[in-house]
Amino acid sequence: MRYYSLNRQSETVDFRTATIAGQAPDGGLYFPEIIPQFPAGFVEQLPHLEPAEVAYTVLAPYVGEAIPEAELRRICAETVNFPFPLVPVANGISALELFHGPTLAFKDVGARFMSRCLGYFSRSETRPVTVLVATSGDTGGAVASGFLGVPGVEVVILYPSGRVSPVQEQQLTALGQNVTALEVRGNFDDCQRLVKQAFRDQELMQQRRFTSANSINVARWLPQQVYYCYGVAQALAQTGKPPVVAVPSGNFGNLCAGLLAHVSGLPVARFVAACNANAVVPAYLTSGRYAAQPAVATLSNAMDVGDPSNFGRILELFGNEYPSIREKLSGYSVSDAETSATIRRVHQQTGYVLDPHGAVAYFALEHYLARNPEAAGVFLETAHPVKFPNVVEAATGREVAVPSELQTLMQQPKRSVVLEPAYEELREYLTGQLQENPVTA
Numbered sequence: 001m002r003y004y005s006l007n008r009q010s011e012t013v014d015f016r017t018a019t020i021a022g023q024a025p026d027g028g029l030y031f032p033e034i035i036p037q038f039p040a041g042f043v044e045q046l047p048h049l050e051p052a053e054v055a056y057t058v059l060a061p062y063v064g065e066a067i068p069e070a071e072l073r074r075i076c077a078e079t080v081n082f083p084f085p086l087v088p089v090a091n092g093i094s095a096l097e098l099f100h101g102p103t104l105a106f107k108d109v110g111a112r113f114m115s116r117c118l119g120y121f122s123r124s125e126t127r128p129v130t131v132l133v134a135t136s137g138d139t140g141g142a143v144a145s146g147f148l149g150v151p152g153v154e155v156v157i158l159y160p161s162g163r164v165s166p167v168q169e170q171q172l173t174a175l176g177q178n179v180t181a182l183e184v185r186g187n188f189d190d191c192q193r194l195v196k197q198a199f200r201d202q203e204l205m206q207q208r209r210f211t212s213a214n215s216i217n218v219a220r221w222l223p224q225q226v227y228y229c230y231g232v233a234q235a236l237a238q239t240g241k242p243p244v245v246a247v248p249s250g251n252f253g254n255l256c257a258g259l260l261a262h263v264s265g266l267p268v269a270r271f272v273a274a275c276n277a278n279a280v281v282p283a284y285l286t287s288g289r290y291a292a293q294p295a296v297a298t299l300s301n302a303m304d305v306g307d308p309s310n311f312g313r314i315l316e317l318f319g320n321e322y323p324s325i326r327e328k329l330s331g332y333s334v335s336d337a338e339t340s341a342t343i344r345r346v347h348q349q350t351g352y353v354l355d356p357h358g359a360v361a362y363f364a365l366e367h368y369l370a371r372n373p374e375a376a377g378v379f380l381e382t383a384h385p386v387k388f389p390n391v392v393e394a395a396t397g398r399e400v401a402v403p404s405e406l407q408t409l410m411q412q413p414k415r416s417v418v419l420e421p422a423y424e425e426l427r428e429y430l431t432g433q434l435q436e437n438p439v440t441a
Helices: 015-021 042-048 051-063 069-079 107-122 138-147 166-173 188-200 202-207 218-239 253-263 280-287 311-317 322-328 336-350 356-371 389-396 404-410 423-430
Strands: 003-005 030-032 086-090 093-097 129-134 153-160 179-184 209-211 244-248 270-275 329-333 377-381 416-419
Touching (some): 015 209, 138 153, 153 188, 166 179, 179 188, 188 202, 218 377, 270 280, 280 311, 280 329, 416 423
Parallel strands (some): 129 209, 179 416, 270 329
Antiparallel strands (some): 003 030
């Protein structure tokens, strides 16, 4: 398997090079030259296959010869060694729960796969690899957990000050060791812009070896296909028909992975891009014109992205043909008021507790199913409600219990370095010229 840059100004590379580089030298995202098709009988066998076998079957064509089979099977098994249950919530609507991993978020899958791939690749590296990542919420914690203590790998996480939940902030600032958190006085788009600037800085790239753990990295993006396989297999067993899948969408890596699995042969009736007030993609689906906007803060903070990087991959997947995208994808924008009301209503009617991102997806899915009542609906519940206690408790009137695995972490001191959203400050820090200024909660 070879990967090319969406900017088409760089040479094609293999999986190893794409993973370590993160982004192509011309600033483009890497994209596979060929979209593999699932083996004959794979979909029919899904309910009977072990999760690790599903992951290996899906990912092996993308990895190619970059990792030996035995090593890749080990990586896949460690990546998906927690449950992915499909839980009925209401008539015709089920939640694919993706928050049963170590940091209680769907991004555990991509972060665990990438960290293990990079750990394998770093064995042959002569200098440390620095993972540089921007987060709007859960990416940071998942990356910090996935890479914690990995030899030869340093992690630097940029997150927007005051715009992540307390649990999210603890998960990316309290671990220490080889993980450093940079608290940026700005929004997620500022963080993502700084990371992209760093990757375009050729002088900096020569001083240190960088890669990214955002979903722009193929090793973070591609493994997200596997839980769509798990969810669709369970949905087919329950209803006998391909589901409509609603995905909480911010930077669009998650939805793009689902679409990729579908193009490879996974039966999905339709995808719904569920967005908050940051609705550039629903606007595109209405008008056919894409126009980035400044991000605005919402209750579903991990989706506060005004210029989603991975939407370019979705365009590429469908040949930049607007009618083809519209055939498979609907988009909805959900307000904070509608998000809170959905959490409250679903809890009162069913007892199920949504997190704000799942609530956005639930609301969007409801609206789609109202016009298509014969369809079966699945929405992705991407994070545990405990990560958003203020929003969830205000809506439900009940306290969200902190899982035992988080209680020790929540007592640890916060350690971060505060930066203005200026590239000069990030560059000085990364080159060791900026004196660290730890901030303790």
